[in-house]
Amino acid sequence: MEIRFENCNNIDSAAIEITPGKLNIKYAINGTGKSTISKALVYSVDDRRNGTSDLKKLRPFKGLENNDSLPEVYGAEGIGSVRVFDEEYTNKYLFLPDELLQGSFDIFIRDSEYERGMEEIDGLTRSIQEMFVANAEIDELVADFNELSASFGKPVKSGIHGASNLSKAFKAGNKIQNVPEEIKEYGEFIQSGENIKWIKWIIDGRVYLDRSDNCPYCVQV
Amino acid sequence: MRASIKNKKEKIAKISDIYEPKTIEYLNKIVQVFNGLNKYFSENTRKLVEQFISNPNGYTDEQVRYLLEVKEQIDSMNKKFQDTNALGFRSLKNVDKIIELLRNQKIDVAYYSHLQSDSTKEKAEIVNIEIDKILEKAGVLQGKINLQKKHIQEVIEENKAEINSFLENAGYRY
Numbered sequence: 273m274e275i276r277f278e279n280c281n282n283i284d285s286a287a288i289e290i291t292p293g294k295l296n297i298k299y300a301i302n303g304t305g306k307s308t309i310s311k312a313l314v315y316s317v318d319d320r321r322n323g324t325s326d327l328k329k330l331r332p333f334k335g336l337e338n339n340d341s342l343p344e345v346y347g348a349e350g351i352g353s354v355r356v357f358d359e360e361y362t363n364k365y366l367f368l369p370d371e372l373l374q375g376s377f378d379i380f381i382r383d384s385e386y387e388r389g390m391e392e393i394d395g396l397t398r399s400i401q402e403m404f405v406a407n408a409e410i411d412e413l414v415a416d417f418n419e420l421s422a423s424f425g426k427p428v429k430s431g432i433h434g435a436s437n438l439s440k441a442f443k444a445g446n447k448i449q450n451v452p453e454e455i456k457e458y459g460e461f462i463q464s465g466e467n468i469k470w471i472k473w474i475i476d477g478r479v480y481l482d483r484s485d486n487c488p489y490c491v492q493v
Numbered sequence: 494m495r496a497s498i499k500n501k502k503e504k505i506a507k508i509s510d511i512y513e514p515k516t517i518e519y520l521n522k523i524v525q526v527f528n529g530l531n532k533y534f535s536e537n538t539r540k541l542v543e544q545f546i547s548n549p550n551g552y553t554d555e556q557v558r559y560l561l562e563v564k565e566q567i568d569s570m571n572k573k574f575q576d577t578n579a580l581g582f583r584s585l586k587n588v589d590k591i592i593e594l595l596r597n598q599k600i601d602v603a604y605y606s607h608l609q610s611d612s613t614k615e616k617a618e619i620v621n622i623e624i625d626k627i628l629e630k631a632g633v634l635q636g637k638i639n640l641q642k643k644h645i646q647e648v649i650e651e652n653k654a655e656i657n658s659f660l661e662n663a664g665y666r667y
Contacts, residue, residue, distance in 0.1 A: 297663040357660070386588075389634035393591060396627045401581035403623050410574060410616050416529045417571035423523050424564055431557050441520035443551050447511055448520060450549035455504050455511070462512070468521070471512045478509060487498045 276346040280312040280330040281305070292351070310356045316345035317354050530567075533616075535609040538563060563607045570608060570617075573600050577620050588638065591631045599624050 276287045283305050290296045298306055308330065315327040330343040404410055425436025432439045448467065451459045461470045480488035498505075524546050531539055542563065545556050552560075577598050585591045600617035602609065 295659060295663065299664065357656070386634065386638065389630065389637070390586070390588065393585060393588070393627055393630050393634070396623075396630060397580045397585060399581075400577060400623050403619065404578050404581075407616075407619055410619065412529070413533065413616060414571060414574050414578075416526050417567050417574075419526045420523070420530065421564060421568055421571065423519070423526070424561075431554070432561070437519040438523060440516050441523050442546070442548060445548045445550040445552075446520065446524075446546060447549075448517065449547050452507075452511060455508055458504075458508060462508075467512075468514050468517050471509070471517060472514050474505065474512075475509045475514075478505065481498075481502055481505060485499050487501075 273347060273350070275313060275348050277309060277312050278344040278346075279332055279341040280327075280343045280345075281308045281332055283308060295357075307358060310354075310358060312343060312345050313348055313351075314354050314356055316348050317351050320349075321352075532612040533608055533610055534563075535607055538607040566605045566607045570600060570605055570613075573598060574616075574620065577624065588631050588634045592628065592635060595624050595628050595631070 273292060274287055274289055276285070277283055278285050280286075286305065286309060288298065288309060298309070300306055312327065312330055315330065319325055319327050327343050327345065332341060332343075334341070423436060423438040423441075425433035425438065427433070434443075448463060451462050455462075461467065464470065477488060484491075527542055527546055531542075534542060541556075541559060545552060545560060548556070580594075580598075585594075599621045602614050602617050605613070
């Protein structure tokens with residue numbers, strides 16, 4: 273069928289032959305009016321179907337003051353729909369190296385099902401807390417791990433930091449468990465659960481020792 | 494009879510020389526912590542730790558090196574427990590990240606030579622089960638996403654090939 277065009281952009285008058293129901297390829301050098309012709313055809317078909325007047329967009333500059341030169345398309349009355357594969361189409365749908373449709377993850381995948389799945393995962397991570405609460409022994413274990421680790425003090429190149437609790441407590445050996453022979457008879461005090469208080473008491477009491485040769489506690493037996 | 498303590502004074506002085514309250518406090522505490530951890534240690538580790546904490550005299554370089562090795566494993570396992578606990582406070586937005594994060598979070602007791610015990614395994618198992626639950630969920634979700642992605646990719650490829658061959662046949666050169 274022949275379609276004729278008048279007063280579309282720079283085209284005063286043109287005619288093309290198209291075959292209905294087939295892909296019609298039109299080629300020519302740049303600026304000839306391929307896009308204008310395809311637009312004019314689409315507008316005229318759409319205008320007829322939708323009651324719009326988009327074809328007027330193609331009104332030539334030289335006709336702006338002249339109502340005689342309005343864009344017209346003849347011969348397209350029998351066409352129900354037109355599909356144009358122009359530059360815009362190829363740019364949008366072809367030759368995007370990685371992702372044809374930009375943002376396809378957000379459009380197709382991040383749907384309500386995905387969100388629901390993520391919510392379930394969120395719920396599970398929160399239930400981890402409950403697991404720790406329900407297993408007090410793990411909490412204890414972590415607390416003991418922390419305590420022990422802290423007793424090593426600041427890391428040093430080799431060995432244990434001299435100012436660490438571990439070093440202070442054990443550098444001379446465990447004298448609680450191994451009470452030196454010469455003070456063996458004090459063992460039951462030294463090994464009692466109150467040993468810290470007892471030692472403090474001994475140290476504090478030393479000032480009374482030099483006052484007399486009697487025991488400051490039991491002066492008389 | 495008077496209770497003369499002349500000969501005792503020396504001993505009393507000795508006690509306050511040997512024992513210092515702060516030191517005893519540390520010692521008591523650390524012994525208590527070690528005792529609490531006993532059931533988590535491997536049998537041999539338990540023995541050697543016991544030797545360390547009951548040294549009559551100072552510790553040796555060997556003992557220190559050994560203890561640092563134990564500490565290193567304790568810190569490493571401890572971090573996993575703590576990181577997993579901290580998960581509860583985090584809101585995870587991307588399923589790929591969850592999987593990446595959790596894969597490292599499970600505890601394989603086999604790699605902790607000093608912490609080979611039923612108690613350790615039991616605790617690690619509790620944590621691992623929780624992690625598995627999340628991983629499973631995340632895995633299913635990721636599977637769905639991958640299917641979807643694949644489907645989209647296929648549709649795109651199909652269209653692309655068709656349109657391109659169409660245009661190519663029609664004389665377009667790209």
